[in-house]
Amino acid sequence: MRAALAAAADAAAAGEVPVGAVVVLDGRIIATAANAPRALHDPTAHAEMLAIRAAAAAIGSDRLSDCDVWVTLEPCAMCAGAIAHARIARLYYGASDPKGGAVEYGPRLFSQPTIHHRPEVFPGIGDGEASALLRDFFSRLR
Amino acid sequence: MRAALAAAADAAAAGEVPVGAVVVLDGRIIATAANAPRALHDPTAHAEMLAIRAAAAAIGSDRLSDCDVWVTLEPCAMCAGAIAHARIARLYYGASDPKGGAVEYGPRLFSQPTIHHRPEVFPGIGDGEASALLRDFFSRLR
Numbered sequence: 514m515r516a517a518l519a520a521a522a523d524a525a526a527a528g529e530v531p532v533g534a535v536v537v538l539d540g541r542i543i544a545t546a547a548n549a550p551r552a553l554h555d556p557t558a559h560a561e562m563l564a565i566r567a568a569a570a571a572i573g574s575d576r577l578s579d580c581d582v583w584v585t586l587e588p589c590a591m592c593a594g595a596i597a598h599a600r601i602a603r604l605y606y607g608a609s610d611p612k613g614g615a616v617e618y619g620p621r622l623f624s625q626p627t628i629h630h631r632p633e634v635f636p637g638i639g640d641g642e643a644s645a646l647l648r649d650f651f652s653r654l655r
Numbered sequence: 656m657r658a659a660l661a662a663a664a665d666a667a668a669a670g671e672v673p674v675g676a677v678v679v680l681d682g683r684i685i686a687t688a689a690n691a692p693r694a695l696h697d698p699t700a701h702a703e704m705l706a707i708r709a710a711a712a713a714i715g716s717d718r719l720s721d722c723d724v725w726v727t728l729e730p731c732a733m734c735a736g737a738i739a740h741a742r743i744a745r746l747y748y749g750a751s752d753p754k755g756g757a758v759e760y761g762p763r764l765f766s767q768p769t770i771h772h773r774p775e776v777f778p779g780i781g782d783g784e785a786s787a788l789l790r791d792f793f794s795r796l797r
Contacts, residue, residue, distance in 0.1 A: 550717040555708050556741035557699065558717070566697050575692040575700070590757070590764055591736025598733060599698035612769060615732070619769040620762035622732055627754060627761040 514583050514607065514639040520547040520560060521585045521646050527552060531646040534560035534584040536568035536577065536601075543580070544568035560584060561592040565599050576600050585643035587614035587636065593622040597630040604632040607643030656725050656749065656781040662689040662702060663727045663788050669694060673788040676702035676726040678710035678719065678743075685722070686710035702726060703734040707741050718742050727785035729756035729778065735764040739772040746774040749785030 520533025524547035532548040546563035550556055561584050569575055581603040582596055587610040596604055606616070615622045616634060623631045662675025666689035674690040688705035692698055703726050711717055723745040724738060729752040738746055748758070757764045758776060765773045 550740070554711050554715050554717055556711055556717040556719070557704055557708055557737045562699055566699055569696050569698055573696050575696055575698040577698070589736055589740075590732045590762070591740060592733075594731055594733025594736060594757070595699045598692070598731075613771065614769075615736070615762075620732070620757075620764060620767050622762060625732075625762050627756075629755065 514585070514605065516542055516545055517560075517583045517585050517607070518639055518642050518646070520545050521643065524548040524560070525646055525650050531650050532560045532584065532586045534564040534582060536564045537581045537583060538568070538572070538577075538579060543571050557591065559589065559592050561588055562595055565595055565601075569599065578602065581605065582632075583638070585639065586610055586647070587616050587618065589613045590615035590620055590622060596632060597622070597628055600630050601632045603635065605635045605638045607638055607640045608647060609636060609640070656727070656747065658684055658687055659702075659725045659727050659749075660781055660784050660788070662687050663785065666690040666702070667788055667792050673792050674702045674726065674728045676706040676724060678706045679723045679725060680710070680714070680719075680721060685713050699733065701731065701734050703730055704737055707737055707743075711741065720744065723747065724774075725780070727781065728752055728789070729758050729760065731755045732757035732762055732764060738774060739764070739770055742772050743774045745777065747777045747780045749780055749782045750789060751778060751782070 525531035544567035585607040667673035686709035727749040
C-alpha cells in the first residue's frame with residue numbers, strides 16, 4: 514500500500530484526483546499506476562485500470578488469477594468490473610467511497626448474483642493517509 | 656449499428672466474443688472497435704472501452720458529452736461505468752445480456768442512486784443480428 518499511496522501523491526502533484534494502485538504477483542509489484550484521466554484524455558484511466566492493463570501486458574494474458582490489487586480508494590463500478598474480468602485474487606483498498614464506490618457502497622458489485630468472479634476483499638488498509646490525500650486535494654480546489 | 660455489427664463479426668473472426676461498438680459525434684462515427692481482450696492481453700479491452708478510449712483520444716478530452724455509443728450487446732458493469740465517466744449522451748445497444756449485463760440486468764447501474772451520469776438508453780437495436788452472432792460463436796465453441 515506504500516507504493517500505491519506514493520502513486521496517489523504523484524497523481525495529486527499532476528492535478529489528478531489522488532488515487533494510486535499496484536498489482537502484486539508472488540509478493541512482487543508487477544505494475545504501479547496513478548489516476549490519470551485528464552492527462553491521458555481517457556475517461557477509463559483510473560489507477561486500477563492502468564495497473565491491471567500494465568500487469569496483463571507484462572504477463573501476456575488477460576487473466577491475472579494469481580494477482581492482487583492494492584488501491585488507495587474503494588473501486589468504482591468500472592474498476593470493480595475490470596477486477597472481476599481480470600480474475601484478481603485479492604483486493605486491498607484504503608479509503609471507502611460512499612459517493613462513487615461500488616464494493617461496499619452503490620451497486621456493491623461483488624455481492625451481485627450475476628458477478629462472475631469475486632476477489633477476497635480487504636478494506637481500510639492505509640485509509641487514513643489515502644483519505645488525507647483526497648481531502649487535501651479537494652480542499653485546494655475550492 | 657451496421658458498423659458495430661461489422662466490428663462484432665470481425666471479433667468473431669479473430670476468435671473473440673463477437674461484440675462491436677462505435678462512438679458517434681454529430682452523426683459521424685469517430686471511433687469503431689471490436690472486442691479484443693484475448694488478442695490484446697487486456698481484460699479491459701471490451702469493444703465499448705476501446706471505442707470510448709479511441710474517441711476520447713481523437714477529440715483530446717476525457718469527456719465525451721456530445722457523443723453517443725452504439726454497441727451490439729448490453730454493456731457490463733465495467734463498460735457501463737466507463738460510459739458514465741465519459742458522460743456519453745445516448746447509449747444504443749443490441750442484444751440484452753441477462754448473465755453479464757449491467758444496464759437492464761444485474762446491478763442496473765444507471766438506476767443506482769450514486770451513479771453520477773445517466774445516458775439516455777435505447778435497447779434492442781439490431782438485437783436479432785447481434786444475438787445470432789453470439790449464438791453462432793458459442794455454438795462453434797461447443
